[in-house]
Amino acid sequence: MKKLINNPDDFVRESIEGMALAHPELIKINLEPNFIYRADAPVANKVAIVSGGGSGHEPLHGGYVGMGMLDAACPGEVFTSPTPDQMLAAAKVVNSGAGVLNIVKNYSGDVMNFELAAELALSEGIKIANILIDDDVAVKDSLYTQGRRGVGTTVLAEKICGAAAEQGYNLKQLADLCRKVNLNGRSMGMALTSCTPPAKGSPMFELGENEIEFGIGIHGEPGRKRLPLVSADEITEMLARSILEDTGYTRNLQEWDEEKEEWVELEITDPNLEPGDRVLAFVNSMGGTPLSELYIVYRKLAQICSQQNIHIVRSLVGAYITSLEMQGCSITLLKLDEELLKLWDAPVKTPALRWGI
């Protein structure tokens, strides 16, 4: 294992300490339990947006704490869910009284712990709602999930809901908005190489010299299939087709309804991507793939969307939700309406995403 680390047990703590030292104007951290929060928290009269998950996906989530995005992020150990005490402590620090929206990637551990944290928060009088992100079209169930995994759309939901919270959306409106982003976002990823969690010390999985994992999860968990390595254009075509041809996924979600003050079962179905739709196209590095290659993927994706009469009106290209040093990429297409477009364009000021301010 070749990494810039000290003791693997200190990996997460030292990394977030470094973040806090590098961005003191934007963020603060709390240790034991670990969370990263806005330096100016709580922001008066604003609903707080909180997310979290296993570490190893940086800049997700800690890099997105700041004005116009998250109020707090709870990092677990690498590829391990954070605990309810982290989530509860973060909620208490960032809650202004307007409530807390938890954006939760659909992994069993994250879902269970955020549900428990929400119940604890509620019992302490904090208004709270949990919204799941389950946008990965690769597999229906996986090693760590019931239902689809939450991947690239998470970044977009955090940005869009963060902007809406700044603009005064209340908790119910934010929960509805987050659900809408999730339904309109679809992702698909692939890996050229594996990755090595520091505490494990060995690769998550093995790939042959000419093999790729198509439909990879962000923890190195298996996707749809293994394939021989082909060209960037062919890989992009396969990723894009998986997204464009995905239709009508229906899931049963259990979400906290802060008005009814109870968990409710929701059956919701994705709208299809149709010719004429406007989208945000997000080409993401799994960590170790350089920007030059991402733009080669983006080039082909733009050609495919153009042929399908899907209009890319916004783009995001870079390493935004990663799997340590894994080489590979994912594509996310988010169908946009006027509301989402306007919120995407709103100012944001975080360590990893910044514009307009």
Add this chain to the structure above:
Amino acid sequence: MKKLINNPDDFVRESIEGMALAHPELIKINLEPNFIYRADAPVANKVAIVSGGGSGHEPLHGGYVGMGMLDAACPGEVFTSPTPDQMLAAAKVVNSGAGVLNIVKNYSGDVMNFELAAELALSEGIKIANILIDDDVAVKDSLYTQGRRGVGTTVLAEKICGAAAEQGYNLKQLADLCRKVNLNGRSMGMALTSCTPPAKGSPMFELGENEIEFGIGIHGEPGRKRLPLVSADEITEMLARSILEDTGYTRNLQEWDEEKEEWVELEITDPNLEPGDRVLAFVNSMGGTPLSELYIVYRKLAQICSQQNIHIVRSLVGAYITSLEMQGCSITLLKLDEELLKLWDAPVKTPALRWGI
């Protein structure tokens, strides 16, 4: 070789085509000769800032084209200098009449070609000045250079000179400013792994399982020495010490003096870093090292600077000058005065660096 590419011969063209498709509001490209330029070029009454160099260091330089930074970037083939015809064609497109500043990393091919391009531009009536960046403290001469190599300070010089150009600095003032940034910046890097240029198809060099290359160049060229892999804190200590203890490097530079209209020999010496100095601390990924590890390096660097009474007042942490998928990092410390600080903070809007707008 596992990469997201098509034909290696098309790597650079397809990558910059993807960039142009992803950022149409910011940049345009010209093919044959290849260069990337501001969508709104030429900007009236503004000196144009141009840079360039071999590809494989993305986002450098193309990702820094836009308001407040570069007017054009000339990408060569991977790890290969761009040609004078690219530089001349770019200069013609972005020159508003106020002249062109070329920021040139000190590699023999880049230096020779930018000198030739400047002479050609001058013969066509374009005011032009070339300023070299030679900030790498690792080695005095190297495989591709006479004198020190140009590395991390290049990014900072492009940002700072770009801001100054927006604020109306003339060509002479910009040349002096760029030289000042170079003198006040020092860098040192290391590699955990090698990298593979697409056309070569095999790694630039081999490193043992527990070996690192200390003082690596951004083309994989050898640095000071090979060492056994040690902890992030020890590596950071070695990198930081190399910079902090570097004193009084004197170089003879041949630079184009646009007032005298001739190449002049300059003998200039770096100012030392002293206790009480304020610096910008830049921790850079060589491409394949994830952000989580960079923050572990930043953490130790902040501790070391604090012990030395060097005040870090600005930071930059991420993959800004890379060597394809190489794992490793570099540290740059730039001594700041009020002028540099103000210019660093000015708005910038490029594909890879954006704030304030």
